[in-house]
Amino acid sequence: MTAKELINDLDKLADPGRAKNSAWFFKTNDGGYGAGDKFIGLKVPLTRVVCKKYQNLSLAELEKLLESPIHEHRLAAIIIMASRAKRKNPTDKKELYDLYLRRHDRVNNWDIVDTGCRDIIGLYLIDKPKTILYQLARSKDLWERRTAIVSTSAFIARNELEDTFAISELLLNDKEDLIHKAVGWMLREAGKKDQVLLKKFLDKHAANMPRTTLRYSLEKFGPKDRQHYIEQKSKK
Secondary structure (H helix, E strand, O other): OOOOHHHHHHOOOOOHHHHHHHHHHOOOOOOEEEEEEEOOOOOOHHHHHHHHOOOOOOOHHHHHHHHOOOOOHHHHHHHHHHHOOOOHHHHHHHHHHHHHHHHHOOOHHHHHHHHHHHHHHHHHHOOOOOHHHHHHOOOOOOOHHHHHOOOOOOHOOOOHHHHHHHHHHHHHOOOOHHHHHHHHHHHHHHHOOOOHHHHHHHHHHHOOOOHHHHHHOOOOOOOOHHHHHHHHHHOO
């Protein structure tokens, strides 16, 4: 099987009307975070169905998909990579991890990052040093920074929260709303595991963190606690 065959199967399902809506939703206008991206208009569940047939694409063919200017083609590569990364083949996990990082220039929208980074990056790093995530968190590239924080969801699932809080702290002054949302999302998930630790983090940072991050992080709190931290922000 080849990338070309997968692309042909995806392109047969193209929906021009949906493609137009996707281009608007993912901010492909000049100056938007997805500027220049192109869509053919596929729903993600449909893309996943097509990808099931191509689970054994070679790394070279996966890279061809990543090189495509079409959003859904790149997303398909990451869907396949994430699925394979959850298997127990250590060699494949390492190769997929390396490919993701080497071609992060093509993992270049929030949905593509979120679809793959937990399984391709986070799961690989479970029993390894997390240095790369701190390097990504300091990157000038928006999508690398998002990978850094969202990858920690793999650790959260195992009740390992230290890196989530540490990387969140690094990103609190980020200027991008998509990072504010991602950090708030991961803080919320960490809080589900240990609300005491989240409260300690918020006690230190609530007054100065972006409102979006704070709002996301508080979603599982009761009204009294939510109001307490919102007031801390309001006093600033």
